[in-house]
Amino acid sequence: MDELRKLPGIGARSAERIAFHLLKTGREEALALATAVSDIKDKVQPCSRCFNLAEGPLCHICADPRRDAGQVFVVEQPKDLLSLESTGLIGGVYHVLMGHIAPLEGVGPDDLTIAALVQRVRGGGVREVVLATNPTVEGDATALHVSSVLAGTGVAITRLARGLAPGSHIEYASRAMLEEALRGRREV
């Protein structure tokens, strides 16, 4: 119970519930969990190409020949990759920066995988880099930096659209959202 309580979002009551569940459950099930937990440290490592979580030298996306390696979505974290993947709309591949530029937290461009991205783009075969960092101050600063270091490579650099969130209401929209919506308006 003490070890379970160290996990995020697991309090004393949840730890107790899980511990009793493990007591009741079959031996195989409990061992499967134990193996998975120990494997996470032994087997999971960053993909050598995109820095996504991988169980081999390449992640399952980079290893998939059906993915379009010419279109690279640049995200901050593996979690963002999962979120984009869940839409089922991405035919391209990713590059995980492993964070964002945040000078106050001591995170500079060299702490991210930006140099590896530049090398990857220079290596050829990349047609478009889609900046898919978060629409936050840090995400924007990171996107700006990435686009500036890729400026000379001749690759197309795009950014995810900003604006009104689907299902939201103009009446309650923030000034920032309305600003993006007005600035980015398009011909119908």
Place this chain on the structure above:
Amino acid sequence: MDELRKLPGIGARSAERIAFHLLKTGREEALALATAVSDIKDKVQPCSRCFNLAEGPLCHICADPRRDAGQVFVVEQPKDLLSLESTGLIGGVYHVLMGHIAPLEGVGPDDLTIAALVQRVRGGGVREVVLATNPTVEGDATALHVSSVLAGTGVAITRLARGLAPGSHIEYASRAMLEEALRGRREV
């Protein structure tokens, strides 16, 4: 107190508090409120050009010569107009549809001020119509209808941008938001 309680968001306790406040307050202040409440029915009417709330034949925006009458923002309700105005970014004028198309609620195109908008655009002087309906099913249906009836007029028809809400996180974004963000991505 009984009359105050009929107002939205005012319960028994609030009604009591307001009633005692009015008892304590000066006679002028109480009469100013009474006059404002009675004026709302006598003096406030739809603007004859844009259907915004107005105290004269034209609302304060249509009557302002510094506003660019060539750019018309089409909104569902006067509340949406207030929200856009509060950004301080709008130099143009408005057209308030007074609702949205909602067949299930029995609201069709003829129940809105669409015919007046078409007449206004046909009258000349309008360069761009910006569809600023809500990013909802009803708002989209309404925008689609408005853009189709304006199709032959030769005026530019634009729509507010959709996509990631500023300050949001890709990790927690809805599928619909990510879809708009991916579809609407732009060159940096």
